[in-house]
Amino acid sequence: NAGVTQTPKFRILKIGQSMTLQCTQDMNHNYMYWYRQDPGMGLKLIYYSVGAGITDKGEVPNGYNVSRSTTEDFPLRLELAAPSQTSVYFCASRGQGSDEQYFGPGTRLTVT
Amino acid sequence: AQSVAQPEDQVNVAEGNPLTVKCTYSVSGNPYLFWYVQYPNRGLQFLLKYITGDNLVKGSYGFEAEFNKSQTSFHLKKPSALVSDSALYFCAVRSYSSASKIIFGSGTRLSIRP
Numbered sequence: 001n002a003g004v005t006q007t008p009k010f011r012i013l014k015i016g017q018s019m020t021l022q023c024t025q026d027m028n029h030n031y032m033y034w035y036r037q038d039p040g041m042g043l044k045l046i047y048y049s050v051g052a053g054i055t056d057k058g059e060v061p062n063g064y065n066v067s068r069s070t071t072e073d074f075p076l077r078l079e080l081a082a083p084s085q086t087s088v089y090f091c092a093s094r095g096q097g098s099d100e101q102y103f104g105p106g107t108r109l110t111v112t
Numbered sequence: 113a114q115s116v117a118q119p120e121d122q123v124n125v126a127e128g129n130p131l132t133v134k135c136t137y138s139v140s141g142n143p144y145l146f147w148y149v150q151y152p153n154r155g156l157q158f159l160l161k162y163i164t165g166d167n168l169v170k171g172s173y174g175f176e177a178e179f180n181k182s183q184t185s186f187h188l189k190k191p192s193a194l195v196s197d198s199a200l201y202f203c204a205v206r207s208y209s210s211a212s213k214i215i216f217g218s219g220t221r222l223s224i225r226p
Binding site: 045058059100101105106 | 118
């Protein structure tokens with residue numbers, strides 16, 4: 001099992017550009033999450049999904065969109081990148097009936 | 113609304129000494145509490161959880177945590193620190209009624225000196 005994989009590892013965007021952060025898990029987990037980690041701020045929940053076709057907003061959803069067309073994939077879309085979106089982004093998943101989240105290695109995004 | 117506070121940005125301990133990383137929480141109803149660890153340039157790894165039962169829960173790498181309902185705390189502890197324990201530690205909480213949303217604290221950097 002690869003667990004949770006994220007691509008790319010690093011990305012630099014110019015203001016106003018768009019991009020998609022990819023997240024895939026091979027554990028057949030129902031729940032998937034996107035977090036951003038800013039220095040000294042811990043993890044903030046952006047969006048989450050409880051299963052294919054179902055997504056919901058977390059604490060800081062503005063400027064982001066998600067989709068969940070399959071159980072395995074949960075991409076995060078930035079439409080108009082802003083410097084405030086410079087952060088490290090983590091995807092996570094967990095199975096039904098389990099509280100343990102499995103995290104991907106993260107994507108470090110810089111918007112200049 | 114649920115929230116988690118980790119009052120210390122950094123904790124410094126000498127190797128072999130006991131360590132404590134503090135966490136307090138606020139949640140409606142019974143809490144589900146977690147500790148995660150993050151090593152440099154890695155994602156978070158699960159350490160332990162409290163759902164119900166014994167107030168002292170044991171987890172990975174010799175860590176344990178004590179749930180105190182009256183103080184709404186869930187402090188992480190280890191009897192004898194190792195240099196390899198140096199990392200960033202996160203406390204997290206969710207409520208019984210909110211199965212999907214888990215809220216993380218701001219993190220505490222643990223530094224163990226030889």
